[in-house]
Amino acid sequence: MEAAARRRQHPGAAGGPGAQPGASFLQARHGSVNADEAAGTAPFHLDLWFYFTLQNWVLDFGRPIAMLVFPLEWFPLNKPSVGDYFHMAYNVITPFLLLKWLFYCL
Known part of the structure; x- marks a missing residue:
């Protein structure tokens, strides 16, 4: 019963004897950084804020303002409207813009 209650550890997890080279990187990425440290280093x-806001x-x-300003005659019903x-x-x-944000995060 005791063995079933324990969490199963993979070989090489947590820097054990069969540790893989990327294991310490994964540990550093997930959970070992304090929230204060992460917030202080994130630029x-x-x-991007300006582009998304604009x-x-x-x-x-x-869009609704432009639909009120431009005359309907410029956009017949068989064509897309200004909106x-x-x-x-x-x-x-x-x-x-999302791709640009994604490349900033990498």
């Missing part, structure tokens, strides 16, 4: 990316304000909040173009731009630009 604040002002450019995109949100212009393309998301500006649809704003929405398409939002959907195209967001993945590129």
Whole structure:
């Protein structure tokens, strides 16, 4: 019963006799860093914050405003409206901003 209650350890886990070279790296990445140390070393990316904010304000909040400003005659019913173009731009630009953020994190 005692063996079943114990957690099963893999060979090489926690730097044991059969430790793999990447085991200490994984331990350092997961749990050994204090929250204060991680918060102190993480940079604040002002450019990404600015791009996401500008995109949100212009393309998301500006969409209904643009639909009120531009005349309906410019966008017939068989074509996308100005709001649809704003929405398409939002959907195209967001993945590129997320990729930029992802490359910052690596």
